[in-house]
Amino acid sequence: MVQLSQLISRTLQVVVVFIAIILALFYSSHKPADPMADPKQSPKPWADGPLPLVKTPMYQTGKDDVFTKGASHMALLHNAILRGYNTIYLQAPHVKPVDYADFIGYSLTWFNFVKKHHDDEEAELFPKVEEIVGQKGALAKAYEEHHTFMEGLVKFHDYLEPLSEQGQETQFNASTLLSIMDSFSEAFCHHFHSEIATIAALSETKTDNKDLAATVGPVFSKWGKASIMRAGLTDVVPFLFLNFDRTAEEGKWANWPPMPAPIRWGLVNVGGFWYSGWWRFSSCGYDGKPQTLYALRE
Numbered sequence: 001m002v003q004l005s006q007l008i009s010r011t012l013q014v015v016v017v018f019i020a021i022i023l024a025l026f027y028s029s030h031k032p033a034d035p036m037a038d039p040k041q042s043p044k045p046w047a048d049g050p051l052p053l054v055k056t057p058m059y060q061t062g063k064d065d066v067f068t069k070g071a072s073h074m075a076l077l078h079n080a081i082l083r084g085y086n087t088i089y090l091q092a093p094h095v096k097p098v099d100y101a102d103f104i105g106y107s108l109t110w111f112n113f114v115k116k117h118h119d120d121e122e123a124e125l126f127p128k129v130e131e132i133v134g135q136k137g138a139l140a141k142a143y144e145e146h147h148t149f150m151e152g153l154v155k156f157h158d159y160l161e162p163l164s165e166q167g168q169e170t171q172f173n174a175s176t177l178l179s180i181m182d183s184f185s186e187a188f189c190h191h192f193h194s195e196i197a198t199i200a201a202l203s204e205t206k207t208d209n210k211d212l213a214a215t216v217g218p219v220f221s222k223w224g225k226a227s228i229m230r231a232g233l234t235d236v237v238p239f240l241f242l243n244f245d246r247t248a249e250e251g252k253w254a255n256w257p258p259m260p261a262p263i264r265w266g267l268v269n270v271g272g273f274w275y276s277g278w279w280r281f282s283s284c285g286y287d288g289k290p291q292t293l294y295a296l297r298e
Contacts, residue, residue, distance in 0.1 A: 039292040045090050046290060047083040047243070047283035051189045054078050057200040059249045066213040070220035071200035076244070076253055077117065077224070078192045083243040083283040084110040085188070089181055091281055091295035092174040099280075099295075100169040104160050106278040107177075109235045111157045116236065118146050120227045128219050132212065133202060141198055145191035152184025224257065238272030242279050246288030254288070 039046045056072035088107050095103045126139045163169050246254040268286055280294040
């Protein structure tokens with residue numbers, strides 16, 4: 001009986017995955033076309049403001065040492081978060097009541113992305129990097145900056161979470177949300193730029209040690225992959241990929257993070273299927289190219 005039960009369970013799992021793939025294929029082939037070919041050239045605002053994006057140190061300097069690489073990969077994650085902030089801020093006043101529930105879900109996913117990202121940094125990445133470089137406190141500035149905007153971030157969550165309950169979305173008020181976002185925007189933006197500079201600066205004194213470089217590189221890589229994959233395959237991961245501009249910096253990062261194309265497709269299309277209504281508010285389409293912000297199209 002136990003074996004039969006396990007067989008039935010596994011069969012059902014396969015069927016569910018198969019159905020999800022079929023639905024995702026259908027959905028991805030029936031997505032509405034973006035009415036603006038290059039929204040970054042449109043007079044309408046896009047997700048590169050009001051908070052400015054971070055230039056990756058590799059693109060800026062041409063350096064490719066382990067800390068410059070680590071800082072650049074971190075900048076890519078930060079830019080997805082910054083685009084997320086901007087998409088919420090710009091679209092909130094224009095969202096129609098019929099879309100409130102999806103917009104609230106999208107916004108709370110952004111919060112979860114930010115919270116998990118910082119929790120993972122503090123618990124795993126920062127301590128390991130400081131241990132390897134032999135400089136306790138080398139990333140203390142980044143630790144401290146997390147606390148400068150956390151109170152406002154919590155208010156953001158506490159305002160939206162009750163509205164995510166069925167029927168409560170009608171109480172959504174864009175002015176209230178924007179006021180909360182304004183309260184932490186300056187400190188938030190400063191940190192997301194400053195942390196990149198802090199990590200990149202380690203290259204000035206530490207990259208002459210080849211053994212150190214060989215040790216630190218895998219730490220950044222392993223942390224980045226693990227942080228993304230455990231963040232939430234049906235919400236945070238699709239949010240990341242749909243706010244990751246593959247045309248940025250002359251397409252330098254079009255294939256980042258490195259992974260087989262079928263896996264990338266599955267993470268976005270299959271993983272993203274469960275909350276597909278949320279992703280209409282993202283800054284980029286399923287192809288990774290910028291799209292006109294949904295609430296600003298009319």
